[in-house]
Amino acid sequence: MSTNVIAFHYTLTDNSGTVLDSSRGAEPLAFLAGHSQIIPGLELALLEMKVGDKKKVHVLAKDAYGEKEEDRMMSVPRTQFPKDLDVKIGDRFRPDANDHHAPVFVVTSVNDKEVVLDGNHPLAGKDLDFDVELMEIRLATEEEQAHGHVHGAGGHHH
Ligand SMILES: [Zn+2]
Numbered sequence: 001m002s003t004n005v006i007a008f009h010y011t012l013t014d015n016s017g018t019v020l021d022s023s024r025g026a027e028p029l030a031f032l033a034g035h036s037q038i039i040p041g042l043e044l045a046l047l048e049m050k051v052g053d054k055k056k057v058h059v060l061a062k063d064a065y066g067e068k069e070e071d072r073m074m075s076v077p078r079t080q081f082p083k084d085l086d087v088k089i090g091d092r093f094r095p096d097a098n099d100h101h102a103p104v105f106v107v108t109s110v111n112d113k114e115v116v117l118d119g120n121h122p123l124a125g126k127d128l129d130f131d132v133e134l135m136e137i138r139l140a141t142e143e144e145q146a147h148g149h150v151h152g153a154g155g156h157h158h
Contacts, residue, residue, distance in 0.1 A: 004033045005150050006046055007136040013129045020123070028135040030150045037149070039064045042130055049134045057130040068118075068125035072103070076115050087115055 007030040011022040023029050031037040033047065041063030049055060061067055081087050091107045105117035144151055 003035075003140040003145050005030055005136075005138050005140045005144065006033055006134065008046060009133045009135060010042075011131040013131075015127050015129070020128075030136075030152075032140055032144060032148065032150055035148055039128075042132070045130075046132065046134060049132075051134055051137055054131075054133045057132055059128045059130065061125050061127050064126065064128045065121040065123040066125075068120045072119040073108075074105075074117050074119070076117060078110070078113055078115055081115060093117065 007028040009023045009028045011024060012020045014020055029038075031043075033043070036043075038046075039059060041059035042057055044063075045055060045057040045059075078087070087107060087110050089107050089110060093105045093107070094102055095105065096102045103119040103121075105119045106122070107115055108118045109116040141151070
């Protein structure tokens, strides 16, 4: 079974039209089709495009980074943070510094007694708009299929 590598340029905006991210000015983003490397709603749209196609893709939150989950919010006593640490809204913490896949928690409120942390993806609960241009479709090499990711420009380098 052959797998495609698809490379595309994108500009991501939220529903207020603010640009959140873009590949323009850098290498296009390349992914291995069918490996859940990009959000499902975007992958489905790209799979139907040809090289050179441009498209605006509206992705609902549930097909992007999911809805915000209440159980990923937690309240931690202020005493669990070092006394001299100035904890501010927007600060980011990773509970287990050794686990790079552990979620990052963002401080959403803080007072003398407690710190409220949100472990949802920053884009959870948001519908996203992508402006995409399909740049390249090629067959994945055997090595890429074995590794489950793309090598070379726009992919992993190793
Ligand atoms: Zn590899």
